[in-house]
Amino acid sequence: MTGSQTPGHDTSGHDVAGRHVTEHQATTDQDLARLTGVARTYGRGSAAVVAVHEVTCVIRRSDRIAVTGASGSGKSTLLHLLSGLDEPTAGQILWPGLGGRPFGRPGVAGMVFQGPSLLAPLDVLDNTALPLTLAGADEDEALRRAADALSTVGLADLAARLPEELSGGQAQRVAVARVLAARPRLIIADEPTAQLGSAHAAQVVDLLLTAADDLNAGLIIATHDPHMAARLPTCWRMADGALLEAAPCSS
Numbered sequence: 001m002t003g004s005q006t007p008g009h010d011t012s013g014h015d016v017a018g019r020h021v022t023e024h025q026a027t028t029d030q031d032l033a034r035l036t037g038v039a040r041t042y043g044r045g046s047a048a049v050v051a052v053h054e055v056t057c058v059i060r061r062s063d064r065i066a067v068t069g070a071s072g073s074g075k076s077t078l079l080h081l082l083s084g085l086d087e088p089t090a091g092q093i094l095w096p097g098l099g100g101r102p103f104g105r106p107g108v109a110g111m112v113f114q115g116p117s118l119l120a121p122l123d124v125l126d127n128t129a130l131p132l133t134l135a136g137a138d139e140d141e142a143l144r145r146a147a148d149a150l151s152t153v154g155l156a157d158l159a160a161r162l163p164e165e166l167s168g169g170q171a172q173r174v175a176v177a178r179v180l181a182a183r184p185r186l187i188i189a190d191e192p193t194a195q196l197g198s199a200h201a202a203q204v205v206d207l208l209l210t211a212a213d214d215l216n217a218g219l220i221i222a223t224h225d226p227h228m229a230a231r232l233p234t235c236w237r238m239a240d241g242a243l244l245e246a247a248p249c250s251s
């Protein structure tokens with residue numbers, strides 16, 4: 001979309017979930033991320049694309065949120081900002097419950113992407129352990145946690161396989177195991193089921209919900225699929241870069 005100026009949030013000082021937000025509100029470690037008037041514009045001048053604008057919201061450990069909206073509505077941009085992978089062009093993002101920007105600190109925020117994200121030369125066990133080994137964890141401990149995580153997602157038998165020997169659904173379950181092994185406090189998934197059939201898609205969303213509960217982590221999933229969104233308790237709808245409202249996902 002290009003430069004719509006429609007206000008995208010409740011300007012009365014509430015975030016989209018209706019929670020009161022003030023500058024002086026004490027932060028708690030339940031506030032994993034706190035976005036205030038956040039915008040992300042790509043390009044400049046007449047070529048500028050406002051991908052996200054005027055987003056004010058808080059994400060807590062207890063949150064299980066589906067971000068819905070049409071293709072191009074800004075879901076991926078919002079998740080990239082939330083992860084610290086991208087930076088806002090206006091506004092502020094704080095991560096009080098994560099000890100600062102999560103990107104570049106493995107194990108703080110876990111990401112699941114739409115497409116293949118496993119490293120082809122590494123077997124499933126090593127892929128699952130990778131965020132831990134990158135973070136400098138003891139190798140035996142990393143592999144033990146990876147094996148536990150693969151058991152949790154029902155893939156212990158596939159530990160020695162290469163990514164090319166997995167189905168799409170199995171690969172996404174490994175991606176969930178990789179998040180589980182690293183024990184993040186925030187799980188961010190961008191269209192994790194877009195390339196899966198409905199049965200496998202539901203399984204992956206349910207595994208993400210279970211992982212969030214097991215880890216006491218916040219969970220935010222972008223999806224354009226209303227059936228997947230309906231498996232989560234809360235929906236944040238996006239249109240033209242704005243967060244419209246929070247609602248029960250089944251509504």
Ligand SMILES: Nc1ncnc2c1ncn2[C@@H]1O[C@H](COP(=O)(O)OP(=O)(O)O)[C@@H](O)[C@H]1O
Nearest residue numbers: 001042049051070071072073074075076077078
């Ligand atoms: N790197 C980029 N450069 C320019 N425009 C971009 C870039 N990434 C996304 N956009 C634009 O920003 C808008 C939001 O994109 P995106 O966040 O990917 O939406 P969604 O994930 O909901 O499909 C779209 O108009 C898209 O074309």
Ligand SMILES: [Mg+2]
Nearest residue numbers: 075076077191
């Ligand atoms: Mg997207």
